Amino acid sequence: MAKTQYTKAALKEAIAGKLQRHFACEVKDAKKDQIYEACALVIRDALTEHMIETQNEVERDGDRQVHYLCMEFLVGRSLRNNAYNLGMLDALTAALADMGFEMADIFEQEADPGLGNGGLGRLAACYMDGMATTGVRGTGYSIRYEHGIFKQKIEDGKQVELPDSWLASGDVWQIPAMDETREVKIGGTIDTHFDENGKLVVDYHDYTPVLAVPYDMPISGYDTNNIARLRLWEAKSPIALDMKLFSSGEYLKAVEKHAMAETISMILYPEDNHREGQSLRLKQQYFLVSATLQDICAKHKAKYGTLENFAHKHVLHINDTHPTLVIPELMRILMDENDMSWEQAWNITSQSVAYTNHTVMPEALECWPESLVQELMPRVMQIIHEINERFCKELWNYFPGDFQKISKLAIVADGRVRMAHLAIAGSFSINGVSALHSEILKERVFNDFYKIYSSKFCNVTNGIAHRRWLCEANPELAELIESKIGTGYRTHPSELQVLANYAGDKELLSRLGEIKRHNKQRLADYIKAHNGIEVSMDSIFDVQVKRLHEYKRQMLNILHIISLYHKLKDNPDMAFVPRTYIFGSKAAPGYAVAKKTIQLINSISNMIENDPAVRDKLKVVFIEDYKVSLAEMIMPAAEVSEQISIAGKEASGTGNMKFMMNGALTIGTMDGANVEICEAVGRDNIFIFGMETPEAEALAASGNYEPMLIYQNDPVIHRVLDQMIRGFGDGVDYTDIANLLLHGGNGGPADRYMSLKDFASYAEAQQRVSEAYRDQEKWNRMALMNIANSGRFAADRSIAEYAQNIWRVKTNFAF
Numbered sequence: 001m002a003k004t005q006y007t008k009a010a011l012k013e014a015i016a017g018k019l020q021r022h023f024a025c026e027v028k029d030a031k032k033d034q035i036y037e038a039c040a041l042v043i044r045d046a047l048t049e050h051m052i053e054t055q056n057e058v059e060r061d062g063d064r065q066v067h068y069l070c071m072e073f074l075v076g077r078s079l080r081n082n083a084y085n086l087g088m089l090d091a092l093t094a095a096l097a098d099m100g101f102e103m104a105d106i107f108e109q110e111a112d113p114g115l116g117n118g119g120l121g122r123l124a125a126c127y128m129d130g131m132a133t134t135g136v137r138g139t140g141y142s143i144r145y146e147h148g149i150f151k152q153k154i155e156d157g158k159q160v161e162l163p164d165s166w167l168a169s170g171d172v173w174q175i176p177a178m179d180e181t182r183e184v185k186i187g188g189t190i191d192t193h194f195d196e197n198g199k200l201v202v203d204y205h206d207y208t209p210v211l212a213v214p215y216d217m218p219i220s221g222y223d224t225n226n227i228a229r230l231r232l233w234e235a236k237s238p239i240a241l242d243m244k245l246f247s248s249g250e251y252l253k254a255v256e257k258h259a260m261a262e263t264i265s266m267i268l269y270p271e272d273n274h275r276e277g278q279s280l281r282l283k284q285q286y287f288l289v290s291a292t293l294q295d296i297c298a299k300h301k302a303k304y305g306t307l308e309n310f311a312h313k314h315v316l317h318i319n320d321t322h323p324t325l326v327i328p329e330l331m332r333i334l335m336d337e338n339d340m341s342w343e344q345a346w347n348i349t350s351q352s353v354a355y356t357n358h359t360v361m362p363e364a365l366e367c368w369p370e371s372l373v374q375e376l377m378p379r380v381m382q383i384i385h386e387i388n389e390r391f392c393k394e395l396w397n398y399f400p401g402d403f404q405k406i407s408k409l410a411i412v413a414d415g416r417v418r419m420a421h422l423a424i425a426g427s428f429s430i431n432g433v434s435a436l437h438s439e440i441l442k443e444r445v446f447n448d449f450y451k452i453y454s455s456k457f458c459n460v461t462n463g464i465a466h467r468r469w470l471c472e473a474n475p476e477l478a479e480l481i482e483s484k485i486g487t488g489y490r491t492h493p494s495e496l497q498v499l500a501n502y503a504g505d506k507e508l509l510s511r512l513g514e515i516k517r518h519n520k521q522r523l524a525d526y527i528k529a530h531n532g533i534e535v536s537m538d539s540i541f542d543v544q545v546k547r548l549h550e551y552k553r554q555m556l557n558i559l560h561i562i563s564l565y566h567k568l569k570d571n572p573d574m575a576f577v578p579r580t581y582i583f584g585s586k587a588a589p590g591y592a593v594a595k596k597t598i599q600l601i602n603s604i605s606n607m608i609e610n611d612p613a614v615r616d617k618l619k620v621v622f623i624e625d626y627k628v629s630l631a632e633m634i635m636p637a638a639e640v641s642e643q644i645s646i647a648g649k650e651a652s653g654t655g656n657m658k659f660m661m662n663g664a665l666t667i668g669t670m671d672g673a674n675v676e677i678c679e680a681v682g683r684d685n686i687f688i689f690g691m692e693t694p695e696a697e698a699l700a701a702s703g704n705y706e707p708m709l710i711y712q713n714d715p716v717i718h719r720v721l722d723q724m725i726r727g728f729g730d731g732v733d734y735t736d737i738a739n740l741l742l743h744g745g746n747g748g749p750a751d752r753y754m755s756l757k758d759f760a761s762y763a764e765a766q767q768r769v770s771e772a773y774r775d776q777e778k779w780n781r782m783a784l785m786n787i788a789n790s791g792r793f794a795a796d797r798s799i800a801e802y803a804q805n806i807w808r809v810k811t812n813f814a815f
C-alpha cells in the first residue's frame with residue numbers, strides 16, 4: 001500500500017477545519033484540549049480511511065486472520081504514536097508551533113487509557129503495533145471498561161485508590177459499530193432433547209440478555225497503511241426495566257437485570273498475577289469470548305456460507321487463560337447453531353485456538369467453581385464436562401490405571417474447572433514468553449502434558465514496540481542513532497547491532513551521556529514538582545517500576561537501601577557514588593503486604609530526606625500513579641534497571657527490555673528474559689547476581705531455608721531488620737513485614753521469595769554498579785552495547801515468530 005504524505009500546510013488547514021466544525025472556534029481562540037481533539041480527529045480520518053482499505057483487502061484476499069483475545073490492552077496514549085507511525089509527527093509539530101502551541105503540551109491533554117494492569121496488557125498493546133507494522137491481518141478483542149486501572153494517590157505514605165474515568169478524552173479514537181452489536185446470554189436454564197431426526201435441540205430460557213456493542217480503535221503500523229483493529233466491547237442492557245415488577249412496586253428488582261448487564265463492562269479487575277474469583281469477572285470473560293466468536297462466525301458465514309473452513313481462515317489467540325471459554329463457546333456455536341457433530345466441531349476448535357501462558361505463580365492459575373460456571377453459562381458447562389470426559393479417556397491411554405495422575409490432569413476435578421488444562425486440551429499451540437519460562441512450563445508446571453503433547457509446546461520471547469519506547473519516548477537518542485546507522489532499524493530492529501561498531505567512538509559515547517542527562521533532568525523536574533524532592537543530576541538514577549508483588553522483590557531493593565543508609569550513618573565521609581532510588585508501582589487494593597510495602601518505601605524516603613547527613617548521597621523517590629505515559633518519561637531517564645525477581649518466577653518481564661533499549665544497565669537475576677538479555681549483551685554489560693532457578697527451586701522444595709539463621713549470622717541484615725522493627729521515625733509499625741521475613745505468615749513460609757538469601761550477592765552486585773559508574777566512558781560504552789543488542793527484543797520480531805511458527809500467516813518482517 002502506498003504511504004500518504006502530510007505537509008505542514010495541509011495539517012494546519014485540516015486542524016483549523018476541525019476546530020471550526022467541532023467547536024465553532026478559530027485557532028486563535030482555541031484551548032489546548034480543543035487543539036488536542038482537533039489533531040486527533042484529523043489523524044483519525046487518515047486512520048479510518050486506512051482501516052477501510054485494510055478491511056477491503058482482508059475481504060478480497062481471504063488470507064488467514066489472527067484474532068487476539070485478551071482481557072487487557074494497556075494501549076497508552078495514541079496521538080503521538082499515530083502521528084509518528086503515519087510519518088506526520090514533524091509536520092504536525094511544525095503546524096502546531098505555527099499556531100502557537102507546543103506539541104508536548106498538546107500530548108498531555110490526552111487521557112492515558114489504563115485498560116490493563118501491567119505486563120500482560122502492555123504486551124498485548126505492543127503486539128497490536130507489531131501486527132500492524134509487519135502486515136499481519138490482526139484484530140484485538142477486549143472489553144471497553146468504563147473504569148480502567150485505578151488512579152493511585154499517596155496519602156500519608158499510603159496508597160489510596162481513586163476511580164479512573166478515561167472515556168471523556170479517550171473516545172476520540174474509538175469508532176462505534178452499532179450495526180455489529182451482538183447479544184450474549186448469561187444465566188438462565190437449558191432444556192435439551194432430541195428431535196425426530198435424532199438431532200440435539202438446546203432450548204435456552206430465562207437468561208439475561210446482554211448487548212455487546214463494539215467500538216473499534218484503529219492501530220496504525222509504521223510506514224504502512226495497514227491497520228490493526230482493536231475491538232472493545234461495551235455491555236448494554238436491552239431491557240430498560242421490567243414494567244410488571246415496577247408496577248407492583250418492586251422498583252429495585254425492576255432494574256436489577258438492566259444493572260447486572262451493564263456492570264459487566266464497568267470496571268477492570270485490578271488484580272495482577274493474583275487470583276480473583278468473583279462472578280463478575282467470569283461474566284466478563286464469557287462476555288468477551290461470546291461476543292467475539294459471534295462476530296467472527298457471523299462474518300465468516302456471510303462470506304463462505306459455512307463454518308467448515310473456519311480453522312483455515314482464523315486463529316483465535318488467547319492471552320493467558322482468561323479467554324479460555326472460547327473453546328467450549330466455539331464448540332457450542334458449531335454444534336448447537338451449525339449442526340456439526342462433536343468430532344467435526346472439536347477438530348475445528350482445537351485447530352483454531354492457540355494459548356500463551358504468562359505466569360507460573362500458582363495463585364494466578366485460574367480455577368473456577370463448577371457451580372458458578374454452571375449458573376452463569378449452563379450450556380458451556382455441559383460442553384466442558386463432555387470435553388473433560390473425552391480428555392480423561394485419552395489420558396487413560398497414556399496412563400492406564402493411574403487414577404491419581406488422571407485426576408491431577410483432569411479439566412474438571414474437586415468441583416473446579418481448571419482453565420489451563422482446558423486451554424491445553426483445546427489448543428494446537430501452547431507457548432511461554434521467554435526461553436527460560438517456556439522450559440519451566442515444559443519441565444515443571446505442565447510437565448505431564450508436555451510428555452503427551454510435546455509438539456504443541458513452543459517459545460516466543462516477548463518483545464516491545466521499539467518505535468514507541470525508543471523513537472517516540474527518546475527522540476534525542478533516536479536522532480543520535482539515526483545519525484550513525486540511518487533509519488533502517490525502525491523496521492529492521494536488528495540493525496541496531498551496527499551501533500556496536502561505535503564502541504570506540506568517544507564523541508558518540510559522551511553524546512550518549514549528554515542525552516541521558518537531558519532525560520534525567522526532565523524526570524528530576526517532574527520529581528521536584530510532584531514529590532518536592534530535589535534529586536542530584538550526578539546521582540545514579542536507579543529505577544524499579546512494575547506492579548508491586550512479593551515475587552518481584554521490591555523488598556530486596558528496600559533492604560539494601562536501608563543497609564546503605566546505615567553505612568552512610570556510620571561513615572558520613574566514605575567514598576560513595578550518590579544514588580537516587582526511584583520506585584513506581586501499583587498494588588492490588590486487596591493485597592495487604594503489597595500496600596504496606598508501598599508505605600514502607602515512603603517511610604524510608606521521608607526518613608532519608610529529613611536526614612542532612614545522608615540526603616545528598618542517597619534518595620528514595622516513590623512516583624505516584626505509575627502508568628504508560630509516565631513510563632515513557634522514566635525509561636529514557638533510567639541508568640540502572642532493577643530486574644530482581646526470584647529466579648524462576650518472572651515469566652519474562654518487558655520493562656527490562658524498555659530499559660536496555662534506552663541505555664540503562666540491568667541489575668538482575670537469571671530470571672525470565674533477563675537470561676536472554678544477558679546472552680545478548682554479554683556478562684560484561686550487565687550485573688547479574690543471586691541464585692539461579694534450579695538452586696532457588698531446590699531450596700524452596702527442601703523446606704530447609706532458614707532466614708532466621710541469616711538474620712542471626714549476618715550483622716548487616718540483622719541491623720536492617722532491627723531497624724524495620726524499630727521503625728523509621730514516623731510512628732508506622734513495620735514489625736509485620738519483619739515477621740513475614742523471619743517467621744512467615746499468611747499461610748506462607750518465612751521470607752517466601754528468599755530476599756535474605758540473595759541479599760549478600762545483590763549488595764555485591766550493587767557495589768559493582770557503583771564502581772562501574774565512576775568511569776563514565778566505560779559506563780556509556782556499556783549503555784551503547786545494551787542499545788545495540790536490544791533489537792531482538794522488538795515486538796516486530798516476536799510477532800514475526802508467532803506468525804511463522806504458530807499462526808502460519810505471512811508477514812513482511814525480515815529476520
Ligand code: 26Y
Binds near residue numbers: 117
Ligand atoms: C487471573 C487473574 C487474577 C490474572 C490477572 C492478570 C492473572 C494474571 C494477570 C497478569 C499476568 C501478567 O501480567 N503476567 C506478566 O506477563 C508479562 C507479559 O508476558 C510478562 O512479561 C511478565 O513476566 C508476567 O508477569
